[in-house]
Amino acid sequence: MRILVFPHSMEIGGSQLNAIELAASVRDRGHDVAIVSGSGPLVEKVHEFGVDHIPLPDEWGRMSLRTHRFLKKVVRDRGIDVVHGYEWPPAMALYFGPHLFQRVPLVCTVMSMAVAHFLPRTMPLVVGTDDIRKTAAAGGHTAVTLLEPPVDTGANAPSIDGAAFRATYGLDPDAVLLVVVGRLSSELKREGLLAACDAAGSLAGRGIPVQLAIVGDGPVREEVVERARMANARAGRQVVVLTGALMDPRAAYAAADIVLGMGGSALRGMAFGKPLVVQGELGFWRLCTPRTVDEFLAGGWYGLGDLAFPVGDDGIAVGADRLCSELEPMLADPDHRRLLGAFGRELVVDRFSLTRAAEVQEQVYASAIATRDRAWSAETARSAHGLLGHYLRRKSRHWLGAGLSEDFNAIAAQKRSPGAA
Structure with a gap:
């Protein structure tokens, strides 16, 4: 398989480290894997693992028309079989770009503490806890896989001297x-x-x-x-x-x-x-x-x-x-x-071994390719409407000085004010 992975940032953090390590492990299983992303310290880690990195200009923004066109060009030029967004912004950029217009199967991984309500429910979803898996399935998501955050237990081991x-x-x-x-x-x-x-x-x-x-x-x-x-x-x-x-x-x-x-x-x-x-x-x-x-x-x-x-x-x-x-x-x-x-x-x-996680991730990709859904559907309109509403709410909170920088991780704030997200 030819796979394009889009992490949500290249700042040092758990979700993006998982994206890089899993991409390298899936590559080691015989697949052609590339990572597209903006700049950040973890780009060095991508190069360290020997995974092909495709730079995305930071100033474009993840949901801009230029980004959509760029992603479609990458998919076309490389003959990509499946695209994979980590967290909702990359997933939605891939959805409104290569998935809708080139019918490329799309997988989304959510390692945040909640799944964005506007994610298309037909999109194959990978989540990090069983509680989130059950909640997503109850909410109508048709293909939800549990993949707990993997750890390279060889590289992270008691033998290292501190x-x-x-x-x-x-x-x-x-x-x-x-x-x-x-x-x-x-x-x-x-x-x-x-x-x-x-x-x-x-x-x-x-x-x-x-x-x-x-x-x-x-x-x-x-x-x-x-x-x-x-x-x-x-x-x-x-x-x-x-x-x-x-x-x-x-x-x-x-x-x-x-x-x-x-x-x-x-x-x-x-x-x-x-x-x-x-x-x-x-x-x-x-x-x-x-x-x-x-x-x-x-x-x-x-x-x-x-x-x-x-x-x-x-x-x-x-x-x-x-x-x-x-x-x-x-x-x-x-x-x-x-x-x-x-x-x-x-x-x-x-x-939580990385080897097992790579096997599961490989199966998710294969399933997405085998069972690709119709690109344009009622979910497209629902997702577009929900995403627009989310952006408008974020803008209004920003104007009021009450914005959340990581909205689907702001669990304590959401519990106090359920309408905040």
């Missing part, structure tokens, strides 16, 4: 090191990052030898830097360290004693044999154990706390307290940490 990471960033070799890796974004991540800073400061202030390394960058960086400064002042020493974004964060995972995280980052942490505390919103933190793992296998590596908590520092304070409660039994018990780390590693190897 000592150099601690030395590079001045971290105490004897402290219990908490590590969180991810984009510092306002949706999903902000509350947990601030709560983690507060929790680390609180624990260290009580004399517990703990440090927190935050690996990543993004729009809330300055807010996190200020919270880290406050935590360090509270403890009277350096407790929280921000490293910035790392193209290869494996040394950070390897250096950790405990990983804090959600989504693909949570799984990568477990691949290194580290105990995991799952990060969510509205005060949610929960240790992954044999007793709690089923809720994450069903609903994803994320959670929501009490909806009664207001947005802002009160919710963060509750989250910091809960995180301390989850951490305290492990901090002085390395044997407990080792047992939970071994449990997590076994789980990831058995269930």
Whole structure:
């Protein structure tokens, strides 16, 4: 098969890393795979994997006529058999371009926490949790495949040495090191990052030898830097360290004693044999154990706390307290940490391997080609109408100063205001 993959960005993040790693793995199974995208740090990763990269000018925008024409030309010139968009913007660009006008089968992967209501329900859909699969199927989507975020368990393994990471960033070799890796974004991540800073400061202030390394960058960086400064002042020493974004964060995972995280980052942490505390919103933190793992296998590596908590520092304070409660039994018990780390590693190897994911993805492509639907249908009009309404709502929220940068990941905000998305 000749396959064109369109990730939603080339910034460092879980969905786009999955797109690149899966594209390379499918290529290794004997297919011709190319990735089309704008610029960003992960373009280097595409080249590293030896996958053909087709640059898309950033200034065009994903839904512009120039982008549609460009995508159609790529499909025509390369004889593409199936196109694959990660998240709704690339999927809709491919839908209103090559799919409608060249009848090229289209697959969409959604690793966000919700499926956009305007996605065509006849479009083959790949989602990351069983709960989202059930919701999408109940909403009328005719072909929904569960493909949990894959992990390269060979490249992400306990054999990697993390000592150099601690030395590079001045971290105490004897402290219990908490590590969180991810984009510092306002949706999903902000509350947990601030709560983690507060929790680390609180624990260290009580004399517990703990440090927190935050690996990543993004729009809330300055807010996190200020919270880290406050935590360090509270403890009277350096407790929280921000490293910035790392193209290869494996040394950070390897250096950790405990990983804090959600989504693909949570799984990568477990691949290194580290105990995991799952990060969510509205005060949610929960240790992954044999007793709690089923809720994450069903609903994803994320959670929501009490909806009664207001947005802002009160919710963060509750989250910091809960995180301390989850951490305290492990901090002085390395044997407990080792047992939970071994449990997590076994789980990831058995269930989330990249090899298995590539097999499933290959089957999804083959099925899309074999069962291609009529390009123009009633779904086309429904999707166009829904997409237009979505853009108008986003514009109005932007004018009112209430826009969401990652609308289908703004789960806590949507739970409070169901009409927001």
